[in-house]
Amino acid sequence: MSRSVDPRIDAIERRLVSHTTCDVPSGHRDRVLAAVRDVLAEDLETIVPSDSEIGLKGASALLAIALSTALIIVVPWSFLGRPLLPVPTESTLMARARSAGIDLPVETVATTDHSVHQPRQTPSPMPAHDAIRWRHLIIGDL
Amino acid sequence: MVEVTLTESLAAGDPEAFAALYDRLAGRLLGAARTMTGSAEDAQDVVQEVFVELARMRTRLTGILDLEAYMFAMLRNAVRRRGRRTAVDRRAVLALAQMHRATGAWSEAPRLPDDELAAAVARLPSTQRDVLALKIDGGLTFAEIAVVMETSLHTAASRYRYALERLRAALGGRKEKS
Numbered sequence: 001m002s003r004s005v006d007p008r009i010d011a012i013e014r015r016l017v018s019h020t021t022c023d024v025p026s027g028h029r030d031r032v033l034a035a036v037r038d039v040l041a042e043d044l045e046t047i048v049p050s051d052s053e054i055g056l057k058g059a060s061a062l063l064a065i066a067l068s069t070a071l072i073i074v075v076p077w078s079f080l081g082r083p084l085l086p087v088p089t090e091s092t093l094m095a096r097a098r099s100a101g102i103d104l105p106v107e108t109v110a111t112t113d114h115s116v117h118q119p120r121q122t123p124s125p126m127p128a129h130d131a132i133r134w135r136h137l138i139i140g141d142l
Numbered sequence: 143m144v145e146v147t148l149t150e151s152l153a154a155g156d157p158e159a160f161a162a163l164y165d166r167l168a169g170r171l172l173g174a175a176r177t178m179t180g181s182a183e184d185a186q187d188v189v190q191e192v193f194v195e196l197a198r199m200r201t202r203l204t205g206i207l208d209l210e211a212y213m214f215a216m217l218r219n220a221v222r223r224r225g226r227r228t229a230v231d232r233r234a235v236l237a238l239a240q241m242h243r244a245t246g247a248w249s250e251a252p253r254l255p256d257d258e259l260a261a262a263v264a265r266l267p268s269t270q271r272d273v274l275a276l277k278i279d280g281g282l283t284f285a286e287i288a289v290v291m292e293t294s295l296h297t298a299a300s301r302y303r304y305a306l307e308r309l310r311a312a313l314g315g316r317k318e319k320s
Contacts, residue, residue: 012310029168032193033157033161037157040157
């Protein structure tokens with residue numbers, strides 16, 4: 001308490017100070033601390049998510065990574081790599097014919113870009129016996 | 143060292159630290175808030191608001207050196223916010239005090255010595271009333287009050303002196319007991 005030259009001011013100050021006894025209302029402490037605990041609990045829930053939330057977020061992140069990887073790496077490389085890869089142009093039917101010893105009149109080079117489903121413009125002539133075996137192979141009528 | 147430990151515990155979100163801080167400061171905070179707002183009920187709400195706010199922004203406490211001054215600064219800001227929200231003026235505060243007296247509910251009335259002095263305090267400019275609350279009820283030094291009110295030590299001391307002089311003038315010819 002400061003000291004004034006005016007005794008009346010000193011008296012007022014003393015009166016103010018004399019009535020400053022600290023009386024905390026009953027129940028106020030519990031109410032305040034309960035509110036504080038609520039805030040702390042809310043923050044903990046926000047900061048530490050539950051397992052299911054982690055799983056959901058993790059799955060989303062993994063999906064995003066997978067899609068990004070596919071778009072950035074796999075797709076471009078698949079386009080670049082396509083001409084270098086052997087193109088399977090031999091159909092099942094032709095493979096069966098070849099395994100049966102039939103000399104097909106068309107080329108079945110593995111790396112050709114010519115579709116086997118499109119007839120060649122200038123087919124080579126087929127021997128008669130091969131034609132019979134070929135027909136048998138196709139329709140089963142011997 | 144104790145202060146630093148308490149501040150660190152508060153920053154870590156330890157509920158016991160908040161309880162310890164309440165036990166240490168609640169009476170003074172309530173008293174200052176009551177003088178600032180003129181209402182015991184508002185003072186309780188404001189002090190609760192301060193502790194809740196403290197819990198929310200506890201991670202920022204690590205750099206705080208004077209925790210008490212910090213708490214009273216928060217209290218003053220909370221009173222200002224509340225004042226803006228509710229637009230309670232001094233006449234309303236006095237009316238509330240008179241109502242409490244009429245109903246005999248003095249336990250909830252402003253904790254000042256009597257109606258005359260309470261009315262005089264309520265009529266003070268807010269800066270002087272705040273200095274009075276921080277000095278008388280909060281028990282802060284002028285240096286701490288200067289920090290709380292973001293002013294100089296000299297200004298804080300002057301406002302306190304002006305507040306007392308205004309009170310003396312308001313009480314007029316009434317003879318003070320020495």
